[in-house]
Amino acid sequence: MQIALIAWLTRTPAIHSVSLRRSVLVAIGVIACLGASIGPACAVPADEPIQEEVSFQSHGLTLHGTVFVPRAAAGARLPGIVLVHGSGPGPRGKYVPEAAAFARAGIVTLAFDKRTDGYSLMERDFDLLADDVLAGVATLRGRVDVDPAQVGLWGLSEGGWVAPLAATKSPDVAFLITIGGSGFDPLRGQTWNLGNQLRHHGVSGAFRDAVAKPGALLMSDTGLFPEAGYDPVPVLERLRLPVLALWGEHDTLAPPAESAAVFQRALDRAGNQHATIRFVPGSGHNGHATTDGFDKVGGLVVDGKALGALGPEYADVMTSWVQSVVAGHAPRSSAEPVPAQADTSQSPSSGSWYEAAVVRYATLALLLIGFAGYPLTAWIGRAESGRNPARWPARWLSATGFVAVVGTLTYLVWIFATSGAGATAFVAGRTMPWLLLQICTCAVLLATAATAISWWRARDQVRGAVRLRLVLLILAGAVFIPWALYFRLLLP
The missing domain is CATH 1.10.287 (Helix Hairpins)
Structure with missing residues (x-):
């Protein structure tokens, strides 16, 4: 020109x-x-992968994805890998850095959008998700540029439960990589994550323990936490294909040291001779760059959330391991020393008798009947019959007791439902709602004492329905004391 x-x-x-x-x-x-x-x-870089849109079926649902193809793939049959989502909505855009890294290393990669039908905050089925993954495996195996005998899986977080399950359901999976996989059930993992989030926001003391123990049992009982008790160990004990299990050294969502130990023991029991356990320095739960596990350094922003940059060491570890496996030189089993872990995860139940569901719900029923029944029976009768010298402390006890019980349960459910969003320290390591609940608890104790003393002094004058209502109310106030101790409301 x-x-x-x-x-x-x-x-x-x-x-x-x-x-x-x-x-x-x-x-x-x-x-x-x-x-x-x-x-x-x-111009397009020479190693930038080609992207091809694909669709495939699973349980009557059409899933859409992108296949990342190496540019030097002409005429060759290459290994393939399917990327398995973490929890929550799973747009494929979140996994572009990993997909591109695998493709640049000569591995045909499928990233697809997670199903929305049958998957939500309160509904999920790991078996169904595993079948979606296997449908993606079949899609790659059917391509002319993919070696059908060399298709594996990569699973992040929740994918650390789903991908191993998929691998045990089909012999078509040749190898497995997990990053940030938990060795425990989802409920225990979430309580550990919430404890880290609360500590990061300055929350300390009894509230964190209330979330990890009675709060977690409450979530399990309500059924609002899907797959709460899923145990990954039996699945890990059936894995005999090459496995690379990775954790970021700053993982705050899945306990890395404990999970690595669980993985290692389970894979040893499986007789797996090619299980590699490693930790990625300077990275968080997703293997991307972070300084403390909470911030994200660089990288893409998807749906308004930063991912953190994909570290070269993380990508190199994964791609070189896959290349060794598909070349017939799968590394022998090895495990790196585990890094320090700030807190130990806890099982929600210690096995004590008072944690049995029948005890907890009988206690809750007594509290609600006692506190809510007092004003309700007065309303039904329109007016209190007989003399009631404890009327005002009883009304105070009824109101504060009901607020303390319902407020505590509601707040703990809210903490789990929002993953602790907005829960920051207000005074002495307590969040504002928890501080108000503790103040309300102290008011319940004072009102219980005042109601009991007033009734006792005039017990000869209190008869009939009034006596029954007061006795039930005072009994609820007395039972409230161990209940409040169990929920850590009376602890600092």
């Missing part, structure tokens, strides 16, 4: 000034130089 401009310039009479013509020629030369320098930068 520059040559044509110069030819036009020499033929155009209007540009007759030598100086003007020289200036125009210089400008053309500058444009040519800029074009030469800008052009290659705008």
